[in-house]
Amino acid sequence: MGRRSRKPPSARGTRRGGTGRPSALRVAAALVLLGAGVALVIVFGRRTPRPAPEAVPDPAEVVRAVASRLGCASERITVERVSDREGALSSVTVHAPAGFKVQRFELELEAAVHNLAGRLARQPLTEGGGYGLARLEGVVAGQRVRVVVLGEEPPVTPKGVRPPQARPRLAIVLDDAGASRGVVEEIAPLPREVAVAVLPNAAHSAEVARALAAQGREILLHMPMQPVGGPGPGPGDGAIQVGLTRDEIGARVARALAVVAEARGVNNHMGSLATTDMPTMRAVMAALANRKLFFLDSRTSTATVAEQAARDAGVPTLRRDVFLDVVSEPDAVRRALQQAVARARGNGSAVAIGHVHPITIEVLMQELPALAHEVKLVPPSQLAD
Numbered sequence: 226m227g228r229r230s231r232k233p234p235s236a237r238g239t240r241r242g243g244t245g246r247p248s249a250l251r252v253a254a255a256l257v258l259l260g261a262g263v264a265l266v267i268v269f270g271r272r273t274p275r276p277a278p279e280a281v282p283d284p285a286e287v288v289r290a291v292a293s294r295l296g297c298a299s300e301r302i303t304v305e306r307v308s309d310r311e312g313a314l315s316s317v318t319v320h321a322p323a324g325f326k327v328q329r330f331e332l333e334l335e336a337a338v339h340n341l342a343g344r345l346a347r348q349p350l351t352e353g354g355g356y357g358l359a360r361l362e363g364v365v366a367g368q369r370v371r372v373v374v375l376g377e378e379p380p381v382t383p384k385g386v387r388p389p390q391a392r393p394r395l396a397i398v399l400d401d402a403g404a405s406r407g408v409v410e411e412i413a414p415l416p417r418e419v420a421v422a423v424l425p426n427a428a429h430s431a432e433v434a435r436a437l438a439a440q441g442r443e444i445l446l447h448m449p450m451q452p453v454g455g456p457g458p459g460p461g462d463g464a465i466q467v468g469l470t471r472d473e474i475g476a477r478v479a480r481a482l483a484v485v486a487e488a489r490g491v492n493n494h495m496g497s498l499a500t501t502d503m504p505t506m507r508a509v510m511a512a513l514a515n516r517k518l519f520f521l522d523s524r525t526s527t528a529t530v531a532e533q534a535a536r537d538a539g540v541p542t543l544r545r546d547v548f549l550d551v552v553s554e555p556d557a558v559r560r561a562l563q564q565a566v567a568r569a570r571g572n573g574s575a576v577a578i579g580h581v582h583p584i585t586i587e588v589l590m591q592e593l594p595a596l597a598h599e600v601k602l603v604p605p606s607q608l609a610d
């Protein structure tokens with residue numbers, strides 16, 4: 226747990242021999258060892274005038290060292306070589322335990338890397354605050370490195386009993402549609418069970434929602450909600466904010482639903498703050514209960530109370546298990562999809578949320594046909610209860 230394996234930088238003489246030997250013998254042995262040591266230094270000193278390879282720090286070890294100081298065990302850190310448009314890089318994923326001090330981690334990691342004459346810079350996250358906790362990119366010891374910190378996964382809790390022969394069910398929702406009309410064509414070849422969550426405040430929200438519904442797809446209202454403050458884009462106009470009156474929240478939900486009129490359910494866009502506030506969530510759920518809509522908790526905060534508020538109000542609800550594209554690269558999306566399938570197997574069902582990014586759509590197009598014998602794709606409303 227959290228152990229660092231670090232070799233001492235210099236070779237040391239090996240102690241051997243027992244106790245109680247005549248001292249002359251010990252002196253002779255010491256002289257032989259000393260001689261051997263000197264010979265080794267001469268031989269290797271000549272043969273390798275440049276610094277030994279160990280002198281170049283492994284970027285992943287640097288991340289491990291900092292994370293473990295802050296209480297994150299090393300088995301929670303995975304490293305892989307991936308490539309993007311600019312070439313190969315080391316991708317380090319930190320699965321942070323509950324209560325992990327993310328900002329301190331960022332600061333200490335930046336400092337540690339700086340001491341190695343490298344640089345890691347913080348990058349924005351797609352839906353920051355919650356599951357995707359931090360992302361840093363840069364160069365360490367001459368190598369490109371990316372570090373992604375992911376928050377706690379929701380625990381696996383078997384949902385009732387299912388017949389053993391039934392295939393596990395998987396719901397996939399693609400978030401953030403509405404800004405571009407092109408997404409309608411891009412998504413068209415995907416199985417119609419793949420649902421889409423449409424923002425109410427984007428350039429083409431109503432038109433895109435209508436066209437995607439016409440493909441036979443389930444549409445969700447992707448309701449903008451207040452995130453924990455910080456840099457990066459906000460949730461946009463008409464968002465649910467903490468401190469609004471119940472009437473105002475009801476009015477904002479109604480206005481959003483008038484735009485995304487095809488919605489069968491609602492999930493939160495951002496909302497790492499709003500979903501933790503019970504009065505705010507009660508007001509949202511009251512607005513949904515009248516309309517017989519379900520609520521999918523995107524879980525952008527581990528402290529979310531949205532599911533509880535939904536149950537209290539009698540709103541059918543479900544929660545996100547896996548985010549597909551925290552890192553928007555084919556291999557990362559493929560792996561996240563496999564995680565979602567594994568979770569569906571362990572749990573009977575699972576919900577994966579991605580975004581309408583071309584890479585996510587492309588990977589789903591490639592992978593879903595082969596997954597058909599493992600999981601049954603269903604629209605999310607079928608998993609809401």
Ligand SMILES: [Zn+2]
Pocket residue numbers: 352400401447493494495
């Ligand atoms: Zn979103």
